[in-house]
Every structure is written in C-alpha cells, then in structure tokens.
Amino acid sequence: MxxxxxxxxxxxxxxxxxxxxxxxxxxxxxxxxxxxxxxxxxxxxxxxxxxxxxxxxxxxxxxxxxxxxxxxxxxxxLPEFVKPPRNPELVARLKKIEAKLANEEYNRITRNVNTQELSHSGVLADIGLQVRSAKAMVVTVFNFLVTVVAAFACSYMGSQYLFTDTSARVISAVIAASVVGLAELYVLVRTMEGELGEP
Structure with missing residues (x-):
C-alpha cells in the first residue's frame, strides 16, 4: 500500500x-x-x-x-511486495494431499489391470484360450451343418412313402431341413447369449 x-x-x-x-x-x-x-x-x-x-x-x-x-x-x-514465507506445515500438508490425489488417480486408471493374470506365459495362455474358442466355434458350425444335412436326407428318404413326385419330396425335405435349422439356430443363439451374459 x-x-x-x-x-x-x-x-x-x-x-x-x-x-x-x-x-x-x-x-x-x-x-x-x-x-x-x-x-x-x-x-x-x-x-x-x-x-x-x-x-x-x-x-x-x-x-x-x-x-x-x-x-x-x-x-x-508503491513499495515492492515482499511475499511472506510459506508455512512449512502447510507445505507438508499440501504435498501429502497432492500425493494422495496422484495415488487415487493412478488407482482409478489401473483398476482394470489384474496383476494376478499377468505371467511370463500370459501370451501363450491367451493364444490357447483363443484356439479353444475357435475350436468350439468350428465344432458348433460343423454340428449345425451335419444336423441340417441329416434332417434334409431323412426327410427326403422318408417322404418317398408319401409322395411319388421327386419335386414334392425335395420341397418337403427343404422345409423339414429349414425347420430343424431354425430350431438349431435358436438353441445356438440362446446358448451364446448365456455364455456372453456370464460375468
């Protein structure tokens, strides 16, 4: 002043x-x-x-x-303003609060990281998991195709007692295979939903 x-x-x-x-x-x-x-x-x-x-x-x-x-x-x-020295207790408290906030921020950023899952063979374990998943998918698709083909073949062979015309037998076999395929898809989708819904 x-x-x-x-x-x-x-x-x-x-x-x-x-x-x-x-x-x-x-x-x-x-x-x-x-x-x-x-x-x-x-x-x-x-x-x-x-x-x-x-x-x-x-x-x-x-x-x-x-x-x-x-x-x-x-x-x-106007005399030059002399800044008073800071209270050492206040400085220590501020440093403690800054360290606490930095630690909380670090914990927030790394909360999704699970250190127990990390290991030297972590990459190989991930590859094995992906191979098993792909193998299960291939088996599921193969099972679906075999079921549909088997339903078609069974319907085609069984319809010879009902229809004498080949086109009628093929149409009835396609309808039966379609019904079986849709039922199989429904079961497959429900199973996958259950697997994905699990935590």
Whole structure:
C-alpha cells in the first residue's frame, strides 16, 4: 500500500525556494523533514504525514501555490511486495494431499489391470484360450451343418412313402431341413447369449 510520494523536479524547486525564503518561519520539524527529503538519493520520497504538514503550513501562511501544484509531476511510491514465507506445515500438508490425489488417480486408471493374470506365459495362455474358442466355434458350425444335412436326407428318404413326385419330396425335405435349422439356430443363439451374459 502506498505511504509516500516520489517527488518530481517541480516539488524540489518549490520546496528549495520555500526553505531559502526566510520571510515566513517554517516549523523546525517540518524544515528538517523537507531537507531530509531533498538530500535523499533518487528516487526522493515524501511521506504522507510530511505532505499533510506541508499542506497545513502552506494554507496557514497563505502561500500562492498549493500542495497539489507542487506534486503535479510526482507519483505514488508503491513499495515492492515482499511475499511472506510459506508455512512449512502447510507445505507438508499440501504435498501429502497432492500425493494422495496422484495415488487415487493412478488407482482409478489401473483398476482394470489384474496383476494376478499377468505371467511370463500370459501370451501363450491367451493364444490357447483363443484356439479353444475357435475350436468350439468350428465344432458348433460343423454340428449345425451335419444336423441340417441329416434332417434334409431323412426327410427326403422318408417322404418317398408319401409322395411319388421327386419335386414334392425335395420341397418337403427343404422345409423339414429349414425347420430343424431354425430350431438349431435358436438353441445356438440362446446358448451364446448365456455364455456372453456370464460375468
């Protein structure tokens, strides 16, 4: 927060003139403060208290200029902000909280990783699992085809007792094979849904 002015050349000239003028006696304390201000190294600063006393002196003695005229080319002196040192206990707590948050974030990211499943032979175990899955799929498709072909053959052979015409026998065999195939597909889909639905 500002507590002083950085005085300019106008102030220096007018105050030097005031100090040399002996017509109106200036209070000793104010004179010493002004002399000290003019003797300071650059930047020369004038405290607010000294500025108030100077204003009061100028008003009482009826001088032809006012304080704001003296300070026209002056500026506020803003001291440099000194950052207070941080509390070591607070710093330690903040580091502890940051470490905890980082650990929680790490656990959130790696929650899907199961370290017990990882082993040196993990890749081979995955390949074996995929081979077994593919083998089961091939067996299922083969079973489906054999069932449909067998249903067709059975219907075709059995329909010779009902129909004498070959086209009627083929149509009845296709219908029977289609019904058996659809039933087999339904059972297959339900089985796969059950396997996929398991956790």
């Amino acid at each position: 500002a507590s002083a002015f950085v005085v300019g050349d106008r102030f220096k000239d007018k105050v030097a003139e005031l100090l040399e003028n002996s017509d109106s006696p200036m209070p000793q304390h104010l004179r010493q403060e002004l002399e000290k201000t003019l003797e300071k190294a650059e930047p020369k600063t004038l405290s607010f208290g000294t500025a108030r006393r100077l204003k009061k002196y100028l008003q009482e003695k009826g001088h032809p200029y006012f304080l704001h005229e003296l300070l026209e080319d002056s500026s506020l002196h």
